[in-house]
Amino acid sequence: xxxxxxxxxxxxxxxxxxxxxxxxxxxxxxxxxxxxxxxxxxxxxxxxxxxxxxxxxxxxxxxxxxxxxxxxxxxxxxxxxxxxxxxxxxxxxxxxxxxxxxxxxxxxxxxxxxxxxxxxxxxxxxxxxxxxxxxxxxxxxxxxxxxxxxxxxxxxxxxxxxxxxxxxxxxxxxxxxxxxxxxxxxxxxxxxxxxxxxxxxxxxxxxxxxxxxxxxxxxxxxxxxxxxxxxxxxxxxxxxxxxxxxxxxxxxxxxxxxxxxxxxxxxxxxxxxxxxxxxxxxxxxxxxxxxxxxxxxxxxxxxxx
Amino acid sequence: xxxxxxxxxxxxxxxxxxxxxxxxxxxxxxxxxxxxxxxxxxxxxxxxxxxxxxxxxxxxxxxxxxxxxxxxxxxxxxxxxxxxxxxxxxxxxxxxxxxxxxxxxxxxxxxxxxxxxxxxxxxxxxxxxxxxxxxxxxxxxxxxxxxxxxxxxxxxxxxxxxxxxxxxxxxxxxxxxxxxxxxxxxxxxxxxxxxxxxxxxxxxxxxxxxxxxxxxxxxxxxxxxxxxxxxxxxxxxxxxxxxxxxxxxxxxxxxxxxxxxxxxxxxxxxxxxxxxxxxxxxxxxxxxxxxxxxxxxxxxxxxxxxxxxxxx
Numbered sequence: 170x171x172x173x174x175x176x177x178x179x180x181x182x183x184x185x186x187x188x189x190x191x192x193x194x195x196x197x198x199x200x201x202x203x204x205x206x207x208x209x210x211x212x213x214x215x216x217x218x219x220x221x222x223x224x225x226x227x228x229x230x231x232x233x234x235x236x237x238x239x240x241x242x243x244x245x246x247x248x249x250x251x252x253x254x255x256x257x258x259x260x261x262x263x264x265x266x267x268x269x270x271x272x273x274x275x276x277x278x279x280x281x282x283x284x285x286x287x288x289x290x291x292x293x294x295x296x297x298x299x300x301x302x303x304x305x306x307x308x309x310x311x312x313x314x315x316x317x318x319x320x321x322x323x324x325x326x327x328x329x330x331x332x333x334x335x336x337x338x339x340x341x342x343x344x345x346x347x348x349x350x351x352x353x354x355x356x357x358x359x360x361x362x363x364x365x366x367x368x369x370x371x372x373x374x375x376x377x378x379x380x381x382x383x384x385x386x387x388x389x390x391x392x393x394x395x396x397x398x399x400x401x402x403x404x405x406x407x408x409x410x411x412x413x414x415x416x417x418x419x420x421x422x423x424x425x426x427x428x429x430x431x432x433x434x435x436x437x438x439x440x441x442x443x444x445x446x447x448x449x450x451x452x453x454x455x456x457x458x459x460x461x462x463x464x465x466x467x468x469x470x471x472x473x474x
Numbered sequence: 475x476x477x478x479x480x481x482x483x484x485x486x487x488x489x490x491x492x493x494x495x496x497x498x499x500x501x502x503x504x505x506x507x508x509x510x511x512x513x514x515x516x517x518x519x520x521x522x523x524x525x526x527x528x529x530x531x532x533x534x535x536x537x538x539x540x541x542x543x544x545x546x547x548x549x550x551x552x553x554x555x556x557x558x559x560x561x562x563x564x565x566x567x568x569x570x571x572x573x574x575x576x577x578x579x580x581x582x583x584x585x586x587x588x589x590x591x592x593x594x595x596x597x598x599x600x601x602x603x604x605x606x607x608x609x610x611x612x613x614x615x616x617x618x619x620x621x622x623x624x625x626x627x628x629x630x631x632x633x634x635x636x637x638x639x640x641x642x643x644x645x646x647x648x649x650x651x652x653x654x655x656x657x658x659x660x661x662x663x664x665x666x667x668x669x670x671x672x673x674x675x676x677x678x679x680x681x682x683x684x685x686x687x688x689x690x691x692x693x694x695x696x697x698x699x700x701x702x703x704x705x706x707x708x709x710x711x712x713x714x715x716x717x718x719x720x721x722x723x724x725x726x727x728x729x730x731x732x733x734x735x736x737x738x739x740x741x742x743x744x745x746x747x748x749x750x751x752x753x754x755x756x757x758x759x760x761x762x763x764x765x766x767x768x769x770x771x772x773x774x775x776x777x778x779x780x781x782x783x784x785x786x
Contacts, residue, residue: 184625191630198642305774309766311718313725314741314759317748325749405628412631416722431726434637442638450629457628 173465173472181458188450189240192443193233199439205249245444250436255444259426265335266425269417270410272341273348274403281353282399285360286392289368300361304354316347316420333422344421348414352406359402363395397464404460408453511779518775524768532584540566541575543582543735548573555753567757570740571747572733576754579735580761586736587765590650590720595713597655602662603705607693609663610670620667627660636719640728650729654716661708669701703780710773714766721762737762 196202203220204211211219220226224235236246245255288300323343324332331340367373368391376386414427422428426445433441465472502510512518531538550573554561561568567576609620636653643649673679674697682696721738723729730736732743737758744754 180622180625183622184629187622187626188629191626191635195635195638195642199638305767305770309714309763309770311721311738311759311762311766313722313738314755314762317741317745317755318759321748321752408629408631412634415633415637416726419726430634431637434641434728437641439638442634446631446634446638449631449634453629453631 170465170472174462177458177461177465181454185451185454186237188454189237189447190233192447192450193236195446196439196443197229199437202439205437240447245448246440248433248441249438255441258429258441259445259448262424262426262429264425265423266411266414266418266427268335268341269344269348269414269423269425270407272345273352273410274407276345276349277353277356277406278399278403280349281356282360285357286364286387286395288357289361289364290387292365297361300357304357307350307354310350312347312351313416313420315350316343316417319343319347320420335423335425340421340423344414344417344423348410348417352410355402355406356399359398360395363398364391367391367395397468400463401457401460404456405453408449408456411452412449508779512775515775515778517771518779521768521770521772521775524764525772528584528765528768529588531581532588535581535585539575539578539581541578543574543578544733546572546574552747552751554751555757558753568751568753570754571743574735576757579740580737580757582735583737583740583758583761584765586647586730586734587717587720587762590647590654591713591717591769593651594654594658594716594720595709597651598657598659598712598716599662599705599709601655602659602708603666603698603701605659606663606666607670607697607701610667611674611689611693611697613671613674617667620663624660624663624667627657627663630657632657633719633722636723637726637728640723645723645729645731647730650720650723654719658712658715658719661712662705665704665708666701669704670697673697673700703776707773707777707780710769710776714769714773717762717769718766 203216203223203225206223207216207219217226224232227235239246243256245259247254248258284296284300284303288294288297291297320332320343323330330343331337332343334340373386373391376390381390411426414423414425415431416427417423418425418427419431426448430442430445433439433445547569550565550569551571553565553569553573555568555576556563556566558568565575565577567580570576570579605620605623609617636657639653640649643653679692679696682692687696720729721736721741724736724738725742727742730739732739740758741755741762744751744758748755
């Protein structure tokens with residue numbers, strides 16, 4: 170287990186370093202920082218002075234190491250526009266983003282896992298067909314469009330739910346439902362295939378042959394194994410939800426990190442964009458690392474193979 | 475140089491039965507089996523028909539569009555579609571906020587979505603398959619590099635990076651194709667890598683090697699044809715993903731730029747009027763939805779027909 174953990178950790182660190190280099194490169198590709206920092210009317214001498222003040226006249230690898238060194242200490246840099254610390258900006262808003270992402274994940278799981286199980290047990294029945302239709306629908310519908318349609322139906326026509334802002338829990342319902350539709354299909358498909366594979370396996374036949382009750386076979390024996398890939402997917406999806414909430418937060422005017430990223434992209438505030446990019450990637454890397462460890466713990470074949 | 479063992483590779487699993495003398499009735503060739511399955515597959519037929527129609531609309535847009543999709547006529551702003559209260563047959567889908575014929579813009583919109591989707595999927599297909607096949611075939615440290623690259627790619631939040639790159643290199647069709655192509659090759663790599671791992675120890679690869687084929691020849695002439703079906707399945711799903719993300723970028727104002735008639739951009743422009751002219755967002759959204767459903771069903775169908783055991 171320790172060997173597996175160490176090897177997996179080394180890969181995670183390498184990936185994190187690469188992502189931070191990509192983030193850094195993106196910032197540099199966005200334009201000459203010294204010109205932006207010095208302001209519109211700066212003379213060449215002033216620009217040079219600004220470059221020197223912020224250390225922008227040093228070689229790029231040194232600048233990267235300097236930035237990465239501060240990143241490791243939790244210093245994500247400052248916004249070019251408001252001069253606030255990016256770590257503060259993210260800390261202020263991450264709650265809203267998580268407040269949409271976690272309910273979305275729960276809604277998706279609560280619908281997709283039972284649906285996928287029934288679809289697997291009754292293959293080619295109407296339930297199976299419905300489940301497949303739900304998956305195709307969720308996979309194909311453009312999220313931003315679904316959000317607008319939901320706003321129109323539930324916010325404007327029926328007037329049941331608020332459509333903009335994040336002041337009450339009710340404000341989180343429509344955004345969470347919209348995101349849930351997007352993450353649901355892979356869970357449904359994975360539960361269905363997982364259950365079909367497991368139900369055809371020898372040990373389930375043995376369980377039936379021993380005369381175990383259906384509930385015990387299904388939940389104690391079958392689901393336990395079919396659920397493994399779901400754990401990994403949940404981790405990946407949470408990473409996706411953190412990064413993919415840009416559109417949803419923008420449409421529903423939620424003040425989360427997705428909205429912050431979008432606004433920063435629009436005003437070329439790249440230190441913020443870069444920090445959010447690295448932050449979301451790190452969340453993803455940590456989540457997949459944890460899910461890999463859980464899977465390795467549950468399934469010895471993974472850690473020994 | 476002939477490769478007589480091609481038929482018994484995993485791609486030709488039905489060919490194996492043909493070689494068995496115990497079969498007295500001549501069995502169907504793999505192609506015939508697939509054709510039979512395809513004819514009975516509703517999803518595949520629906521997907522192929524719709525995608526075919528949209529492609530025809532895109533190609534013949536100049537002949538089909540009743541008006542110039544860019545021509546503004548401010549006296550004819552926000553005319554309702556033909557089924558609306560004041561609709562006319564002159565503008566079947568009505569007009570937008572600049573008085574441009576909406577049907578014509580929808581028709582030209584098919585061009586943009588399909589072009590971006592097709593070429594982005596092609597780009598990521600080439601990148602991903604090349605990486606996946608090389609890693610899976612060679613194994614060892616080359617494979618470790620490929621796995622590492624896949625991990626880096628997966629860790630990047632795709633929409634965020636696409637938005638940021640689009641401000642840096644611009645929102646032309648070509649830059650969107652490149653951005654999406656370089657951001658969505660992971661699934662190709664994952665699928666082709668595991669297939670190459672399964673295939674590299676099979677007999678027809680050993681035979682090719684024994685016949686003196688070089689590594690490049692083995693990868694391109696032996697491995698690639700045998701994974702092509704699965705690559706096509708991934709390509710269709712990836713094309714749908716690329717079209718959807720391009721629409722998101724355009725909707726957020728960082729993809730296709732005005733005045734181009736892109737469906738995502740049209741939804742963004744229609745948003746200001748959505749509460750009293752809902753058709754402005756319903757029509758392009760439906761077009762996008764139907765196209766994405768069709769591509770997904772086509773992909774699922776191709777997989778059911780070529781490898782039914784892979785249905786998930």
